[in-house]
Amino acid sequence: MASSGSCNNCGKTSLVRDDVTGELMCSSCGVIQEYDQFEANIGGISGPQGTFIRVGTAGASTRYSDKQRKFFQAQSLIDEFTSRLGISSKISDIKTMISTITEGEFGQGDWFQVLIGACVYIVMRKDNRPMSMAEVGWTVGCDVYELGRMIKRVIDHMDLKNFDFPEFDIVHSLERVLKISPSFSRIDRSEMDRIHKQGIFLIQCAMKWFLSTGRKPLPLVVAVLVLVAELNQVEIGISELAKEVHAVVSTCKTRYKELLQKLVEVAQVLPWGRDITKKNIVKHAPSVFKYLETKAMLKPGAKRKVLDHPEFNLADMVSECSRQLDEHGHDSINLPSDSHCSISQNNINSTRPSTRDSNKILYSPECLSMLYKKYSDRVDLQEDCSEWWNGKSEMSKKLLLKQLLEKDVGFETVPPSFISNCLKCEMRREKISAAKVRIDRIMRPWNSDLGADDCSEKKLKRRRKLVDGVDWEDLIIETLLLHQVKEEEIEKGYYNTLLDLHVFNSGIV
Template identity: 50%
Template sequence: MPICISCKGKTFIRDDITNNLACSTCGRLQEYDNLVDQYGGINGPTGTFVSVGTTGTGNVYSYKETKIYEARKLIDDVSLRLGFSPSESDDVKRMVATITEGEYGQGNWFNVFVGACSYVGMRRDNKSLPISEVASVIGSDAYELGRMIMRVVNFLDLKKPNFPEFDIVNLFERTLRNSHSFADVEGDKVQRMKKQGIFLIHCAMKWFLTTGRRPLPIVAAVLVLVAELNGISVRIEELAKEIHAVVHTSRLRYRELLQALVKVAQALPWGKDITVKNVVKNAPFVIQYMERKAMSKPSKKKDSEGDVGLDLGDVVRDCLRKDIGDGTDMMSFEDDSETEMEKLKLAHQSRYFEVEDGGCALSVDNVDKLKLSHECLSMMYSKFLDEVGNVKSSGGLKEVRERKKRRGFELHACTEWWNGKSALSRRLLLKEILEKDVGLDVVPPSFVNGCVTVKKRREKINAAKLRIDKIMHPLNAHSGDSIDTRTTEDVHSTKKRKRAQGIDWEDLIIETLLLHRVKEEEIEKGWYNVLLELHVFNSGIV
């Protein structure tokens, strides 16, 4: 029985206004006397002061309604920061509701889940959205986001063609369109950069520079190269940070792209003088050669000989079609006078690719096979010396040199060397890209690196066998011979950092595996931890 908290009385009456008990002796209202216990969970009766199912004082929404409201608000915020349209944002909401069965969620995991649904929705519509960009928006790790994306894809059972592969061309166009570095560039130049970038990306795909690698670094490398060709100053560090790409990886892809262009440039008459340092200045000629090569149709006769029906003379003449007095640089040489002389030589030599009787054009290999008499060669050389002497006497070289000092190095105008008529400037399937010829056919870099690594391990295995044999059979070993444990890659390495000479940890592991009679073919694969577990640490367990 209740007792008054004031006078300790035991007689009470019910107050009509507050519905609380009041002491009949002192009139003191008794607090919290009508609190009703709840039975049966959230569906049980509701007390007077405690209302089950609400979110707190001053809120009439239930917990579930508030959770759904906050979840949709988060989806709208992420969609806005990613630049989604209202329809794309609605698609993400429907996907989230389908997977969670309308329950949505809250917490850090739900932020990652919304980012994964945003990525899957864009990729399902064949719209490229980098994972790193989504991770930066939701404040999550890219690997954690990737694991959530795999769970979403597996739950929805998305497969081709409903879930296409990542389109790097779409990513390039999106980056070029949204990048702040190219916001002030004219529309015509942007369209020209777009075609040039698509051409170079297709070439990179043919050269396997994108195989098994993240797409953002190669996109950053192509954008920087195209910007340099069009006279736009863009630093690769700033562009990589803007598009959420790794700066170091972007530099590596840029260098690999330049190295591939250098290999293509070897087909040009001055290709031996083109290096990674000056290939950007010669890039207009190299790209024009690649474009002509891609548009050429190989003839049946030359196909049997392993050659294509491309007239290299036309390429050279187009590269040198401007008059020498215009002062346009073709190559990057140290001496200006030698540069001008080389220009005259190349301009003169390019004429010998023509056939005066109106016959078909000859390729470089066919020119080398021509049987020319000594008198014909002497006449050509005399004519060449006369032309050079006339230019010298007229002061043409001096005017060109003075004009170069005034305005410095300038590339050909993009409208002169780029026509954009090649099919590689448009969207193509991977099969069509691989069928095109751009002057260079290479194997994937990963395959080359794997072959080099296997060769290096083979040399280490041979060196380890020699060391073991010298210890086990000292009489057979020559006293004056010394074993060089360095491989050919170590000896011929061009890196400035000197490699440590002697036996390293890999040599010791190989020796241990050989002593436990592990097959050399298995050691070449490089799975040292597995081999140690199987043959060394658990060698006594059957």
């Protein structure tokens, strides 16, 4: 029941009467209005008696009021954070977990805000709707490292170490960015549905290409959405979107370049693939999308003659290019006059050639590549989405990892981390060989061989552009070799562990 008057603490007129205790409290700050229950002695001796208040005391209800105020403020803080994150449906689970951890006492202060963020992250992860730690940390006002430590403490306290948490759902992360990002709020519903499907398709292709393996998911989500938006003529800056989802801008730009590079590699199977580079892949992306979608819609084990071994109707393709160029008011395409690149009207009207009779074709792949390049330079290739996007592939919807691995998107690769690790191992092998030469030169100067190994060391110096050819990693490798550490272990690069095992703790109990 509301009451007139203003709060003694905040001055607001939001005073309500508690039905249980009968005390007047402020619904905004939760402060109990003291000395409110005084009743005048009216009606003589038999009338009601007032409350006696002794000077210097705050009454018998002080302890209860502090507890109630703390409880009210904790509940309000949880409601505020869950509302910011848009997960009000999970507020009961979050409050239950916090109450279990604090034994019903809840709390106040910065540590309690971090605890709320940790419980939010764990509850959403258990529900297979994970949220990024960066977003949760920004909402509760802490960094990801402090939030991570609190998450670990909560998992230990709740005995969730053996709980099988679902894998991080990167598709759900993409859908959440589309939902909460202001950059996509101005797009109409039909276009948003198309961007949604294309984003899911492309990010699952990126998972097939291992671009998400061992990486933070948000930068890849940002890169996919920026590319898909660009294909739909929606201008969204990668820096602005990265800041909206609390991702590192430089990492998002790196993922965007990696995504473009993979699309370039996929496009190499197309007849004009040699002309596609990272600079013009966005222009050719519609045709690459169409190829990927067609590939993904084929059943496993089915024949793929049209895609893998194309028997293109070259005559129809040349005729179509010439027809469209004439419609745009351009001159006919002038090709080199050599015999391998000549296209006569008889050749255009001829029957479809087969790949087995490729030696009989009078126009070579170089000629067709040149023809397509001239065509693409003169005609605007910004097609309507309905021409290159079907949207009927199963990869336009969220798939389980097992189902995703069975799909064929026309390109197989290995994780970038694996390639990087192989290059680093090769570099360490060269550094080990150079370190052995230096050690042998000092320990056995009369028997040192400055042949092939010395050339390898000079090559290493040129590659790293060092003044003296030795850095901190070379010194560590020399130390490990002198302590008889196997070269196979040194190649793995776990220097701190090897130093602790073989150097600092060698012979010491």
